Amino acid sequence: MSVFKRYGRVMLALAALQGAAQAAPFTDVLEMPAMPSALASSSALRDVALAGQRLVAVGPRGHILYSDDHGVHWQQAQVPVSADLNAVSFATPELGWAVGHDGVVLHSRDGGVHWQKQLDGRALAEQLPAATTDNALLDVWFNDAHTGYAVGVFNLLLRTTDGGEHWQPWLDHSDNPQGLHLTSLAAVAGDLYITGEQGLLLKWDGARFSRIDTPYAGTLFGAAGKPGVLLIYGLRGHAYRSSDGGQQWQAVDTGINTSLTAAGFDRDGQLWLASQAGDLLLSRDDGASFSPVPQRARGPVTALANDAGSGLVLVGERGVRNQAGNPSLHP
Template sequence: MVPFNKYAPLALALALACGHGVAVAAEYVDVLDLPAKPSALAATGPLRDVTRAGARLVAVGARGHVVFSDNQGRDWQQAKVPVSADLNAVVFPTASEGWAVGNDGVVLHSRDAGASWEKQLDGRQIGALVLAHYQARALAEPGDAQWSTWVAEGQRLVEEGADKPLLDVAFTDALHGYAVGVFNLILRTDDGGRSWVPMQAQTDNPQGLHLTSIATADDAVYIAGEQGLLLKWSAGQQRFTALPSPYQGTWFGVLATPHAVLAYGLRGHVARSTDGGQSWAKVDTGLPLSITAASQDASGDIWLFSQAGHALRSHDGGAGFTLQATAPLAPVAGAVQGLADGNVLVGERGVRVLPARQDP
């Protein structure tokens, strides 16, 4: 580390004197108001999620960077993004309309397959939104004591400012979607993100654990989180109800298919359910490393990826996995199957394409 320069205060004073009071430091601009800077290295920097928008690939990551590719990941262009907040997840329920979420409670919307984005919501607004929602519920149902608790939670969110990381997003179509994040933060939209409704009071999560992942399959919606938390939307109860969990550590993700649901997380733990989450079987991955991403290819095979970059492939709907040859290894934060037979992976070192390989 370079030692502190003892002459720095004197140099600053001289600079101010010579500049006749002109400021030498740029005025601070909040990342929520600062557009992402163009960078030739955007596709090689830290990226946290990737998805398909029709035939296009779209990836999101640090400093508001969004990149997209129209040739299966060989070349990437940077999108126009109105914020510099780190982005954590992206989804496109249609070929043109998509949403991305990230730190500081940011929710972004794209109408042109990820080439440009607009801000729909941020952490400065979420606190007031939650507070107003539960104040209205308390006024409408004065005999229900629970609403005072949620009003207090809304007030806390207002007081803490914009620091409200959203960790994942899921949409079933261009109108209906969810965003989830830290400390049980969950929002729902039924109008394409023009308005959002808080749902904290509709989760079986009394400890306020982080919600790390959300996924949909057909009409089912699943959430995974800290300390083994697994939830599923119950239309009858109008809430996310708790599911039994075979592991009490953190789940990093949940992959939902029409035939099975997989939860994956710390130290290689994977669990599989074929009855809508009512019971789970542990899946042996053979790896002691955290599983941080998953995808399903066109043939129905399920892929899991470790934090170090190992790839595991299942031909039987996730009941068993075999390790694939992927050297050199690189950390994986997100994965999606390209239109060609191969996975597109993102992580701290940007994008890489993993060609299809035969099982060893």
């Protein structure tokens, strides 16, 4: 199940870059393990993914949580850093990667219980003279146990072919001469896309990530779809749909003007969108139209995942909550 990403992490990344020099006293988050917190599951989280049947969520201060009972109870993982984490991806039920601020890449071999650092901004700066140690990674995606990608601010693009033992800067493999921020990675129907600022949409063509023209000039926060359907979404409720791989686009009326932050399919194959303000929208026609879904609890959403046992699992500024896949059932 793919998880698609996110407005909140981009805004927080930029805020952290601007405010880093003002932070005091200095604490090296790369040397400080994440602190245990009984409130972690109700505090801000940025992303959630499936590791087999297990749910794994990541967030600020190095928090990584996992649940083996469909999100009812959460345990905190052992994490060697306290840097803010923005995204998580699992290639197998055991092998996972998480990325975040300070150029951090973490790796787990046991389904998200224990994590080791593979890369940080200091090592990255040695490979990229123009890079700074606080460059933020905003998303990560692995095709299999060996090949994966990470993206971030200022066209930051990394690739590995050995499970993250070595990460190669791939900035020259993206059609992004302006150095725009790259906000998400999305695998759709066998194709891999990158979204970014100013309507940037890139598609892997076997040699590089090539630009696809889009009708939107604002920031895109993610993409979702299936064979014959590609949906992109971003600021102020804007979403566009293509049925021919991005050659032609149709604007989708979402009915809202708040930024769309996450998308994904539920267990019934229906497409959902979530917003920065906590809106949940459901499409029964593969993204051609969306309708609002009533909720008892409402809060900003940064990511969602489809859990077979409980339906959609949502994470955001207020932690974790569940939304039954059947829209007649409230969370």
